[in-house]
Amino acid sequence: MSALPSSARTTASVPSAAPKTSVPSSLQPHALLRITDVAKSFGASRVLESVSLDVRAGETLGLIGPNGAGKTTLFNIVTGFLRADTGTVLFEGRELGAMPPPARARLGLVRTFQKSLVFPTQSIRRNVAMAVRAQGSGAYRWWGGRAAHAQADAAAQALIDGCALAGCGDELVADLSYGEQRIVDMLIALAQSPRVLLLDEPTAGLSTEEAAQLLALVRQHHAQTAVVLIAHDIDVVFRECDRIAVLDLGQLIAVDTPEVIRQHPGVRAAYLGALAEVQA
Amino acid sequence: MSTGLPAAPLLAKRRLGDKIALALVLVLALAPLISGDGFSLRFGAEILLIGTAVMSLNLLIGGGGLVSLGHAAVFGAAGYSAAVAAGSLGAQLPLMLLIGIAAGMLIAGIMGLVTLRSSGLFFLVLTLVVGQMVWELAFRWREVTGGADGLRGFPKLALGSLRLDTPLALYLVAAGIALIGWMVTRSFQQAPIGQALAGVRDQPIRMGALGYQVGRIRVTAFLVAGAVAGAAGAIYPFVNQYIGPNSVHWSMSAALIIMAVIGGVGSLYGGYLGALVYLFVQTEVSSYTDRWQLVIGLIFVATVILMPNGIAHWLGQRGVRGGRV
Numbered sequence: 001m002s003a004l005p006s007s008a009r010t011t012a013s014v015p016s017a018a019p020k021t022s023v024p025s026s027l028q029p030h031a032l033l034r035i036t037d038v039a040k041s042f043g044a045s046r047v048l049e050s051v052s053l054d055v056r057a058g059e060t061l062g063l064i065g066p067n068g069a070g071k072t073t074l075f076n077i078v079t080g081f082l083r084a085d086t087g088t089v090l091f092e093g094r095e096l097g098a099m100p101p102p103a104r105a106r107l108g109l110v111r112t113f114q115k116s117l118v119f120p121t122q123s124i125r126r127n128v129a130m131a132v133r134a135q136g137s138g139a140y141r142w143w144g145g146r147a148a149h150a151q152a153d154a155a156a157q158a159l160i161d162g163c164a165l166a167g168c169g170d171e172l173v174a175d176l177s178y179g180e181q182r183i184v185d186m187l188i189a190l191a192q193s194p195r196v197l198l199l200d201e202p203t204a205g206l207s208t209e210e211a212a213q214l215l216a217l218v219r220q221h222h223a224q225t226a227v228v229l230i231a232h233d234i235d236v237v238f239r240e241c242d243r244i245a246v247l248d249l250g251q252l253i254a255v256d257t258p259e260v261i262r263q264h265p266g267v268r269a270a271y272l273g274a275l276a277e278v279q280a
Numbered sequence: 281m282s283t284g285l286p287a288a289p290l291l292a293k294r295r296l297g298d299k300i301a302l303a304l305v306l307v308l309a310l311a312p313l314i315s316g317d318g319f320s321l322r323f324g325a326e327i328l329l330i331g332t333a334v335m336s337l338n339l340l341i342g343g344g345g346l347v348s349l350g351h352a353a354v355f356g357a358a359g360y361s362a363a364v365a366a367g368s369l370g371a372q373l374p375l376m377l378l379i380g381i382a383a384g385m386l387i388a389g390i391m392g393l394v395t396l397r398s399s400g401l402f403f404l405v406l407t408l409v410v411g412q413m414v415w416e417l418a419f420r421w422r423e424v425t426g427g428a429d430g431l432r433g434f435p436k437l438a439l440g441s442l443r444l445d446t447p448l449a450l451y452l453v454a455a456g457i458a459l460i461g462w463m464v465t466r467s468f469q470q471a472p473i474g475q476a477l478a479g480v481r482d483q484p485i486r487m488g489a490l491g492y493q494v495g496r497i498r499v500t501a502f503l504v505a506g507a508v509a510g511a512a513g514a515i516y517p518f519v520n521q522y523i524g525p526n527s528v529h530w531s532m533s534a535a536l537i538i539m540a541v542i543g544g545v546g547s548l549y550g551g552y553l554g555a556l557v558y559l560f561v562q563t564e565v566s567s568y569t570d571r572w573q574l575v576i577g578l579i580f581v582a583t584v585i586l587m588p589n590g591i592a593h594w595l596g597q598r599g600v601r602g603g604r605v
Contacts, residue, residue, distance in 0.1 A: 079489065105491035117486035119479055130479050133472050134491040140500070145471030152472075192490060 038087030062241035108195030125169035128156035131191035179210035321447035325454035332512035334551035342546030345481035350411025356528030358513030384510015392502030430524025544590025
């Protein structure tokens with residue numbers, strides 16, 4: 001991603017010097033988020049199998065794989081919506097254990113969902129302000145709400161003014177197009193001051209232009225944030241990400257730079273080859 | 281940018297809602313001057329108290345998407361508590377309100393905790409079960425509640441040495457509770473906690489991902505709704521000097537929901553309009569036929585078809601379209 005600090009770029013490029021294709025290479029020093037030996041089953045179906053992965057501050061990590069590979073399940077485990085059967089998730093060296101999703105969100109583990117989960121009956125500004133208030137102490141305030149609203153609205157407006165929806169803060173979200181709702185969805189996530197931003201197919205269903213707007217918005221706020229991006233648009237992943245992790249049938253088969261991943265025989269066999277055939 | 285409702289009509293609609301509510305308050309305040317007979321005033325007090333209970337239910341349904349089929353238990357438990365306490369402690373207004381609010385919050389709090397992780401049909405059934413447990417208590421604990429006969433003969437409402445048992449005094453007390461209840465509920469809905477409740481209604485999963493404690497928001501809403509319904513319920517037995525198990529029965533909860541739908545889900549003053557329509561039909565039509573519920577049913581169906589968002593929203597839309605804001 002172009003907005004990456006140079007130091008992060010250097011760090012991200014290290015693995016390409018010595019290509020790593022085995023699972024242990026996914027663990028990096030100074031990880032912001034560390035996932036170790038995470039496994040998850042639903043009944044007899046094993047969805048994740050001993051997955052270990054690190055995410056470093058400032059990097060953009062792509063997470064790709066065929067449908068059912070376990071990508072969203074991994075997001076759900078990291079953000080606390082699911083409990084792993086085994087394994088640990090460490091954020092800034094602290095094990096998250098059974099910490100519920102709201103507490104993880106307040107630490108800075110922020111996510112979006114495959115569907116656009118916006119508040120349709122409220123204005124764009126109120127949507128973003130909802131996320132702003134969640135970060136402060138006034139989220140549950142009853143008395144003195146006017147001041148809390150004003151502060152949150154001002155912060156929300158600043159975010160809105162920096163994107164394609166500038167000047168439309170009063171519009172009802174229900175009246176926006178799908179692409180505009182995805183931008184609101186992203187603004188909500190960015191308003192949470194994320195340390196790690198987990199994006200689950202944010203560009204799905206968007207036109208090329210809308211996808212570009214959305215990714216530009218992420219880039220604007222990327223300097224202090226690590227991004228983990230699930231996307232089926234391979235071009236987007238290879239263009240935007242510093243490293244790419246590939247999941248197949250619940251197993252992490254490779255983590256490396258886009259150049260290495262593109263040539264990786266296991267990845268080509270499991271995902272890229274099949275994708276190329278489909279595209280052909 | 282797609283075509284959307286500009287901000288002005290939205291704000292206008294909101295202001296119109298306030299104006300209608302203000303007009304309703306003025307009409308209610310002047311009503312004793314128009315019709316001062318005892319029956320009408322007691323009937324007016326009943327509408328105001330039950331309307332307040334419907335408004336508090338509307339906080340849960342409209343504000344939080346929490347359709348409770350046990351809200352009569354909250355309202356009725358407050359009434360029973362006040363009536364029982366009046367027998368031994370006297371029927372002083374502040375004490376009755378305090379006891380009613382505490383009882384309402386207790387039952388609503390239990391309901392909120394029991395239903396913490398449920399939604400949809402399971403939520404509905406759980407609130408029904410808790411409500412029916414309260415009814416069972418009222419119906420079986422004969423020594424305290426009077427069982428099927430209910431409670432009569434408890435002291436009349438008073439404030440110090442001032443007797444509040446006249447129709448006009450009861451009407452004014454009910455109007456005061458309705459007004460304060462409306463202000464409390466409105467301030468809650470407009471505060472960050474009320475916005476968070478609306479967020480839980482629309483996107484509960486996203487709210488968790490934003491860092492909100494969804495359970496805390498829901499229980500708080502239950503407690504506030506319980507306090508408002510409890511205050512109204514505390515005075516309800518003194519209007520006719522009687523409270524019976526029907527006031528906590530699930531069918532009363534269903535009636536409150538019907539009133540909320542007729543008046544307008546999500547509208548605070550809609551609760552009073554719904555209570556007015558329902559109780560008027562109940563009182564007037566039942567003097568001609570036992571089948572007054574058939575008329576209620578027809579009104580309900582007609583409302584859903586012709587005014588799907590209820591009378592209050594219909595009035596609001598007409599006002600905005602007619603440029604009368």
